Amino acid sequence: MRRTTAALAASATLFALLLAGCGNDEASSGSPSTTSGAPSAQGGEAQAFNGVQAGVFVVNFRGAFPKLAEGKDDAKIASILSEGCKDIKAGKSEDEVVENITKRAGGSTEPSSEEAEAIYHMAKLMC
Template sequence: MRRTTAALAASATLFALLLTGCGDDEASNAIPSTTSSAPSARGGETQAVDSMKAGAFVVSFRGAFPKLAEGKDDAKIASILSEGCKDIKAGKSEDEAVKNIIKRAGGSTEPSSEEAKAIYQMAKLMC
């Protein structure tokens, strides 16, 4: 139950961050995003999310899943989001995307299926 509560807290935190980040489209278009179209280290493909969304995801992930965040740097956590977005945009089923999140978010502690589903929902909102 404690992990489920953490997952719900992560979702609520992420939702609040997303609402805070929503604003006038003209203001967001006036500032070019250098990371959303920058080639990644893997074959020149474009990143799935911009740095602001990745940063919000990292903060939410660390706050909601401290055990899963142990030993992971920000780039590793952000990659969970970007790879999850790729799965979502590729049309993979939720079950398949959640299984991939379990693999990506695992380490010394593997996420429960509830945690992985919460991470999936966070990613889905941000993609």
């Protein structure tokens, strides 16, 4: 129960941070996207994703799932997000993405189904 509550709290915090950040991203990328080519826009999104979004994800993951974060460096945790986003963008089903997240987030401690679901929702918001 305690782990689920922490996951929900982290998801709520993450959602609030994303809403605050999304307004800025949409406002700054709305006009340039109509005048710039797709490759430069994708490059900018990848840089922002790697820096800001991955950092937010890592901080929230460590706060919500300290047992799952144990023994993992920031790059390993960030890869849970990046690989999850690849799965989501590839059109994989939610169940399949959650299963893959369970494998990626596991280690000495396996995530519960509720934790894996919370990680999925965190990743989906950031993709």
